[in-house]
Amino acid sequence: MSLSPSRRPGIRAAMFVDFDNVYTGLLALDPAAAKRFAEDPKHWTDALSAGGTAENSRRFLVRNCYLNPVVYSKYRAYWTRAGFRVIDCPSLTQQGKSSTDINLVLDSMDALSGSVGIEEFFIASADADFTSLIQRFRAADRMTTVIAAGPVAFAYREMADSVVESHDFIAILNQSAAEPIRAVSTNGTAPVSGPRAPQGRPLSPAVKDVTALIRSAAGPVVGAMVAHRALAADPSLKADWGGHGKFGTWVAQLGKGIEYSPARGGWVWDAKRFSSADLPQDTEPEPGIEEQVARVTDVPSLSTAQFRQMFIALEKRLREHPVNRNELAKQVRDDCVSAGQPVSRAAVNFVIQGLGYAHFELTDTSTAAQLATAWTHNVEELCRVALMEFDDDERRALRRWASGGFLES
Structure with a gap:
């Protein structure tokens, strides 16, 4: 099926959100970010829509959210107000399996075969069951982006054109103002140069960017934001963080006065100006x-x-x-x-x-x-x-x- 020219500038996109999967994944990583995801979907969808110019911005012609009404009905109003169509997916089995998967797949296929010509499909879920769906999108020559809040299966990751990793998503959710999300390509790698790291690998270009960020920050910086900056400079780090396995280990070995603590979601700071005493002591209070x-x-x-x-x-x-x-x-x-x-x-x-x-x-x-x-x-x-x-x-x-x-x- 050929795509007809868009009558208005911008990429025609569709968003399908597996609420239960993303929310529970974020709760395990950053409860404050999970709360913002559930209660302010307009913030991060606006960030996804922005592209810098009218031509490369996204227009979400379809916005669907699939949730279990027995558990999460209190969040429905936030999503309907943000322009989402909320589809109830209650548990249909004794094991608690909901109908999200089948509803999401059916609606996605309707959008794929529709006359509008959706150019990019967003699937907000780390559930690898959607791998076959991503394959179908690719076979139809459509762009696909996965938003994940948790571990992502290798095949699922590689089948998508882009993946918004957990730390990328958390960084956006924890920012006070929406900024464009530029997904990290699953295939792209940044060139490396400079002195060799102790493991015999080239020193990542992310080191310079992260160091500059921490040196200029007005206080300790949330770890998710630092990870986001690092991956923007060097997408290849996402595989195993330069041989260190995880972000915390990678940033902790940078030295040069940069300190890291996993406390309260993870924080990084310039030890010459700050200490662990400068970390926030309490999480964001529940809104009244x-x-x-x-x-x-x-x-x-x-x-x-x-x-x-x-x-x-x-x-x-x-x-x-x-x-x-x-x-x-x-x-x-x-x-x-x-x-x-x-x-x-x-x-x-x-x-x-x-x-x-x-x-x-x-x-x-x-x-x-x-x-x-x-x-x-x-x-x-x-x-x-x-x-x-x-x-x-x-x-x-x-x-x-x-x-x-x-x-x-």
Whole structure:
């Protein structure tokens, strides 16, 4: 089948994510990265889409995520919001085997034979069962990229055109801003030069890049980021890290004042300026219920105190005299700023709009508590529509936050 010319610039791509496989693999390597993968898929898909120019950027015409709804349904809202089609793949056997494989393969073959002409297929899974699927893509002369979060079988790796290794993926997930992911080719090797390493091999060109990175860093650098930089400079290291077997051993033997610790996911630093005492002591804390809800529903990310002040200001302004909505939002915004709890006019408008959706009539007898209650009911409905699930404690926390403390249970 010949590919028709694209009507818009960019590589036409399809993404198929085996959620269970990638998430469990990341949990074993870096729990914080696993959390970002599950709760912010837009971040790393944007990084995959970027290509520097319009011609080599990717357009994901298909975005499918396959997950076990019994175990991971709480993440569904994050993926649907990021533009993914989420396919439920519950366990169908007593052994707990889900239907992900067959669903993913069927959808992939539909995309392959479709009229759009997908040029690049992404399979996010380290499951070597997909080797035959990759072979089919290659036979149809399509590019294939595997995103792996765990050990990858040799045949599976070699069949793909490119592999985004675990450390590459973790490095992107742990960055605060999305950057283009350039997959490490399974066939490419970088030229080596310079003095010989103790094992009789040429000194990797990655040594220079990694040393420069550590020397200029403002503090200890997460190991995954260093590994990503090393492989970008010398893809051949991925085989056995220059004879050292693994990244930690390779970076630890560099010397020249570069120190490595496997603690908390692995860190590298310049011993002339830093020590192990400069490593972060705690992992990233779990986000509060307010952060989760704001991320999924567009509810303003305000504090409990800010919501409370907004409802108090609304009550005050409504009692004075009726005004149009735009003027009311401006006055409430100004009152909150004067009270030391600044909020944006857009946030006030969002709340007023939510009160309308909750069928709450704004009158001169409306109290702050009534306003808070109606608004909280609207927030709960937004969460329900977004398929967000909460236990009793989380629900109480949601009501306390959204109501500005007027509702305690």
